[in-house]
Amino acid sequence: xxxxxxxxxxxxxxxxxxxxxxxxxxxxxxxxxxxxxxxxxxxxxxxxxxxxxxxxxxxxxxxxxxxxxxxxxxxxxxxxxxxxxxxxxxxxxxxxxxxxxxxxxxxxxxxxxxxxxxxxxxxxxxxxxxxxxxxxxxxxxxxxxxxxxxxxxxxxxxxxxxxxxxxxxxxxxxxxxxxxxxxxxxxxxxxxxxxxxxxxxxxxxxxxxxxxxxxxxxxxxxxxxxxxxxxxxxxxxxxxxxxxxxxxxxxxxxxxxxxxxxxxxxxxxxxxxxxxxxxxxxxxxxxxxxxxxxxxxxxxxxxxxxxxxxxxxxxxxxxxxxxxxxxxxxxxxxxxxxxxxxxxxxxxxxxxxxxxxxxxxxxxxxxxxxxxxxxx
Numbered sequence: 001x002x003x004x005x006x007x008x009x010x011x012x013x014x015x016x017x018x019x020x021x022x023x024x025x026x027x028x029x030x031x032x033x034x035x036x037x038x039x040x041x042x043x044x045x046x047x048x049x050x051x052x053x054x055x056x057x058x059x060x061x062x063x064x065x066x067x068x069x070x071x072x073x074x075x076x077x078x079x080x081x082x083x084x085x086x087x088x089x090x091x092x093x094x095x096x097x098x099x100x101x102x103x104x105x106x107x108x109x110x111x112x113x114x115x116x117x118x119x120x121x122x123x124x125x126x127x128x129x130x131x132x133x134x135x136x137x138x139x140x141x142x143x144x145x146x147x148x149x150x151x152x153x154x155x156x157x158x159x160x161x162x163x164x165x166x167x168x169x170x171x172x173x174x175x176x177x178x179x180x181x182x183x184x185x186x187x188x189x190x191x192x193x194x195x196x197x198x199x200x201x202x203x204x205x206x207x208x209x210x211x212x213x214x215x216x217x218x219x220x221x222x223x224x225x226x227x228x229x230x231x232x233x234x235x236x237x238x239x240x241x242x243x244x245x246x247x248x249x250x251x252x253x254x255x256x257x258x259x260x261x262x263x264x265x266x267x268x269x270x271x272x273x274x275x276x277x278x279x280x281x282x283x284x285x286x287x288x289x290x291x292x293x294x295x296x297x298x299x300x301x302x303x304x305x306x307x308x309x310x311x312x313x314x315x316x317x318x319x320x321x322x323x324x325x326x327x328x329x330x331x332x333x334x335x336x337x338x339x340x341x342x343x344x345x346x347x348x349x350x351x352x353x354x355x356x357x358x359x360x361x362x363x364x365x366x367x368x369x370x371x372x373x374x375x376x
Contacts, residue, residue, distance in 0.1 A: 001036070001091045002088070003036065003037055005037070005040065005094050007040055012044060012049070015210070020152075023179055024366070027363070027366035029056055029058060031366045032370050038088060041062070042076070043063050081101035083103070090109050092109065092112060093107075093111055093112070094113070095142060098115055099142050100146060102141070112149075112376070114151075115150070115152075116156065117152075117288075117290030118159040118160065120136075147170075147376060150174050150369075151173050151174075154173055155315065156173075156290060156291075157173050176291060179297075181269065181272070183300055183361075185277060194275060197271075202232055204234060205224070205234070205279065205336060205340070206281070206282050206283070206298075208282075209284065211239045212244050216308075217239075218248060221251055223330075228257065231340055231341075235260065236264065239265065245263065248263065249263065276297060276303050282306070286308055299317070299357035300354070304349035305322065306324060308325075309325060318352075320348065320356065
């Protein structure tokens, strides 16, 4: 088969959507090398993207060639791709992140789009008005013209039915995986190097994710404040943020705990497995997620997970993670204290979580996606 992808986020995004795109394409290249994989992307010069390209020479990369298109690459991606897809005679075109190019409904190609979440509709206050209007237009067009809509979890499937009225028989749930970096235990030298580089001298409670309101990090800090004298741990927050990060920093200064709570941004992905492995607990009290890739990264790393009791989180965390009301700092604090102090519970959560998370191995998720392609 000749399969094409909207690969903008493969080469331009190094957070959740980019990780999803890279992991899926890498998995298919590895386990189904008999196919042709065509990646359509605006020009890129980020060294991380160039390194990915060097590591996957079998991927066929397409970029706009004319200068006008290179300058106006958003227009090329939205309105110019359909003619190129037709010219390349693809069997399947897969929009990996919520959208399909205009005019693709007139191209003789099977069309797939992955919808990660409808958070902009569930929590509109988190998004500017203009962003919501743009997202709604793109998402609506994509699910209408797609032959199959891939939802990354059952919760997203239900949201697609409720908010966008997508017919249930058009939706296929295909779970996502995480980078294989998290499958193996990093060596002691790698762990010690991270501890030395970031001056980590205490046991760790870890959070990984964007420092934004939806991630509920201020409540996590409030929870830690309640138990900081009962635990020797430090709280490490890994993620980028703007105004919300400043709110967190002001709270740390106000309560005099800047030495116990460390904020790190721009941590290279290859160092993240070491952070997970040296942590006693992964705390992720987010208000809502499309799926929650950091949860399965933690489970693969053998770290107990404390997360929210909302509808999506048990899909990623399984029955042996610890679920709390994300709005209650006292409940989060009680859970963190219990997991860190009860070694039997800690071991059970760690070992059983590692068994559960195998359902998200990239070999499994790649097979599920390829089965969908063959069915099409």
